[in-house]
Amino acid sequence: MAEDLDELYQQVILDHCKTPRNFRALPGASRRGEGYNPLCGDNYTVFVAMDGDRVREATFQGSGCCISKASASLLTDAVKGRTKEEVKALFGQVHDIITTGRVTGDGLGKLAVFAGVHKFPARVKCAILAWHALVAAVDGAETPVTTE
Amino acid sequence: MSRTPDWAGLRGDFPILDQRVHGQPLIYFDNAASSQKPRAVIDALRHYYEHDNANVHRGIHELSNRATTAFEAGRERVARFLNAGSADEIVFTRGTTESINLVAAAWGGAHIKAGDRILLTEMEHHSNLVPWQMLAQRTGAELRFVPVTGDEGLLDLARLDELLTPQVKLFAFTHISNSLGTINPVAELCARARARGVTTLVDAAQSAGHMPVDVRALGCDFLAFSSHKICGPTGLGVLWGRPAALDAMPPYQGGGEMILSVDYQKSSYKQPPHRFEAGTPDISGVIALHTALDYLDAIGREAIFRHDQELAQYTYQRLAELPNVRLFGPATDRAGLVSFLLGDVHAHDVVTVADQRGVALRGGHHCNQPLMKRLGVASTARASFYFYNTRAEVDRFIEVVREIQKFFAV
């Protein structure tokens, strides 16, 4: 397979898309965010339970392509224990790496696997979808978000 | 007719096919979305702008005369292409979508009222669904649907007579399904509708230019297709209408070209087809479409149909031999396209990997969202063919599919 493809579909991404983590509804969730890309059909709900200003638990449900699903799965792992401000700062870094491939700041951890996405402009919206849903959830927004 | 076209030679007429994509020879399998253009069509556009460009029906100078003559010759050519009775039955639009919207607005506005029914099928493209939804909302009419049988994608025609109730005023359906490859029995459907006084509209976006389409043999009242899917330029489409149906229709848009005389308070309108063509039309597009139709008919639409069907049949069989492949549409008698899914791999992941191998596929809902829901899938991947595609390309595509299966472990 071409090198670019291996960068896009890193082993971690293939693993999280095959076996997504935190892939369930969250009964005690205080917030939820919807992400829907009508052209692709990618559709996710991100659930968050907050402890005051801090994310205690995050889960997701829905369906879509490998990139969007792996992104949602990794996201729910990454935001646990972070404050609302920290989640937004992380979102900024994730946005940078997905759209430019550049690492800004530290703390991306496993999320650095999305560095290959920017070479596939049509797939940027897949990688970022669940993040928009997460930010909407944390902000308590009512309307579904889209990245198309 | 019986002579075999020189397919390899014809392929050489398409400059765009001779290129590499991501370092691999381009295999263009997205013809149902839009076809490529032969050099003759590109040259026709260029020739028009370099020699004859002027507005039509307005000037009395030489260039305007030339442009008008060539534009109207294009209309004559489309009439012959469809075996229509006369060029007056040919309305130029922006595409299939606008042709259907024109009928929904002009014919529908005059003939559809609250309580009437519009019969569609479950396999319609959004462009043969949403305009009718809008008309139904405006008028209080209702939509009904001929069901699709399942993955094999046939219309459940046993249900047709019970659906053709006296309230039904229009039956609009596609000739070929763009996501299933099903070829619907248009003549039979039109005959059954006509027997009950129901007006018919055929969406020929996937059939015109891919098989012989004869409006008199089909027996429909309206038929729509797009230039860009059959070697012509983008932004141009055709609406054919039975003369009596066109005559009884009020205008669609107002403006120049469609009027006889205009006062400040009111105007009178031209006869069809000009009544439905407000404003400066796509002159260069019509002239180039003329060239495209000459090109297609020199090959022969029967021959094109057989060629594309053979490729689709071969592709279907090769895919069916692989494990974990879900195929959509009929197993035999299909049009030149194949929709499929590989295990639980999302169509966009299939298309992304194929693209890196130089193979252009389409992945998504194909503007058939309700049908996808009905089949219980979010999307499918689709390979669609035209006469310049080859068996060797299909063989390469199958290799790529096997790589994709390995990559995603399905």
Ligand SMILES: Cc1ncc(COP(=O)(O)O)c(C=O)c1O
């Ligand atoms: C069956 C069918 N109907 C209608 C259309 C719409 O054609 P256009 O976008 O050219 O108006 C398409 C094109 O995708 C089609 O496949």
